[in-house]
Amino acid sequence: MQYPVVGFLYGLVVVLILLMGTWQISQGNLTGASFGSYVIAALMLIDPVNHFIHNYSEFKQGEASVDRIVELLDIKPAVRELANAIDLPPVTGRVELRNVTFGYDATEPVLRNLDLVALPGEKIALVGASGAGKSTLVNLLPRFYDPQTGQVLIDNVDIATVTLRSLRRQIGIVPQETTLFSGTIAQNIAFGQKNFDLATVEEAARIANAHGFISQFSQGYFTWMGERGVNLSGGQRQRVAIARAVLLDPRILILDEATSALDAESEALVQEALERLMADRTVFIIAHRLATVRRADRILVIEKGQIIESGTHSELLAQKSRYAQFYAQQFAVESRA
Ligand SMILES: Nc1ncnc2c1ncn2[C@@H]1O[C@H](COP(=O)(O)OP(=O)(O)O)[C@@H](O)[C@H]1O
Numbered sequence: 001m002q003y004p005v006v007g008f009l010y011g012l013v014v015v016l017i018l019l020m021g022t023w024q025i026s027q028g029n030l031t032g033a034s035f036g037s038y039v040i041a042a043l044m045l046i047d048p049v050n051h052f053i054h055n056y057s058e059f060k061q062g063e064a065s066v067d068r069i070v071e072l073l074d075i076k077p078a079v080r081e082l083a084n085a086i087d088l089p090p091v092t093g094r095v096e097l098r099n100v101t102f103g104y105d106a107t108e109p110v111l112r113n114l115d116l117v118a119l120p121g122e123k124i125a126l127v128g129a130s131g132a133g134k135s136t137l138v139n140l141l142p143r144f145y146d147p148q149t150g151q152v153l154i155d156n157v158d159i160a161t162v163t164l165r166s167l168r169r170q171i172g173i174v175p176q177e178t179t180l181f182s183g184t185i186a187q188n189i190a191f192g193q194k195n196f197d198l199a200t201v202e203e204a205a206r207i208a209n210a211h212g213f214i215s216q217f218s219q220g221y222f223t224w225m226g227e228r229g230v231n232l233s234g235g236q237r238q239r240v241a242i243a244r245a246v247l248l249d250p251r252i253l254i255l256d257e258a259t260s261a262l263d264a265e266s267e268a269l270v271q272e273a274l275e276r277l278m279a280d281r282t283v284f285i286i287a288h289r290l291a292t293v294r295r296a297d298r299i300l301v302i303e304k305g306q307i308i309e310s311g312t313h314s315e316l317l318a319q320k321s322r323y324a325q326f327y328a329q330q331f332a333v334e335s336r337a
């Protein structure tokens with residue numbers, strides 16, 4: 001924006017100097033030669049001044065960026081490990097929320113006074129409108145956020161008192177979309193583990209229905225992923241995420257709309273792999289498929305950050321309340337198909 005202005009002023013100044021010079025020479029106050037040297041000197045100044053203006057604007061932009069970085073550094077991580085945090089011992093997978101209230105902004109709670117107990121091996125489906133707080137609820141388990149009030153306990157240990165590593169090591173997550181990092185596909189599956197055994201990775205990939213597509217790459221498990229590497233389809237990425245979870249072998253598993261971004265064909269393969277993964281674990285499933293929800297041991301209907309109904313599919317349908325409505329709206333089309 002400053003260049004047109006500078007250009008205009010520059011033109012104006014040249015015209016003014018020439019007019020003044022001509023006038024002064026005609027008055028006899030100035031010789032043509034000294035006016036000539038003056039003009040040349042003035043022209044020589046233009047370049048440095050231009051440079052100065054240009055650099056100054058870059059400097060200003062830089063200053064703004066520095067401010068932004070300082071701002072980011074200033075944000076304290078929401079979750080802190082206690083100085084005397086202990087390692088969470090291997091758990092059986094009992095999960096409890098005790099009067100949990102949480103909001104991303106403390107003044108606007110997203111979850112309100114939640115109480116919930118999941119028994120080891122129980123499959124719990126969370127159902128509710130978009131924005132109801134389903135993802136927020138499950139994100140409290142690996143302590144991505146801390147509740148403002150209340151506690152989250154795993155095997156009766158308050159997770160705020162344990163090391164993040166020992167906690168997250170015991171919770172597997174298959175999100176809606178999986179990100180891969182730059183590295184081989186074997187490294188991507190062994191995510192977070194420094195020393196891994198290729199045979200174990202391959203076994204996990206088989207369970208996850210991923211071995212087939214991986215072995216079709218000419219470099220197999222050494223195929224490079226991520227930036228400047230092979231691109232995987234959505235369904236293939238999800239199977240990598242499942243293989244990661246199989247390898248991690250956690251007692252607690254979170255499936256947050258793990259199949260909702262897939263086409264029907266990939267979904268069948270992913271679904272089958274998920275079924276194997278879910279066995280013998282405590283599972284929180286946020287799903288859009290009726291079949292998955294219906295088979296859960298318990299369905300929780302979440303509305304405005306509260307559990308408004310809880311029960312099995314048939315129990316809730318019999319109540320003819322929110323779940324039944326939800327079922328009619330969201331799932332009936334699917335069940336007729
Ligand atoms: N990272 C975040 N920062 C601020 N608000 C968020 C964040 N994630 C979700 N929310 C808000 O919290 C509420 C619950 O969101 P979410 O738990 O994602 O719902 P669901 O998974 O049921 O669709 C929504 O109002 C959403 O806009």
Ligand SMILES: [Mg+2]
Nearest residue numbers: 134135136256
């Ligand atoms: Mg969600």
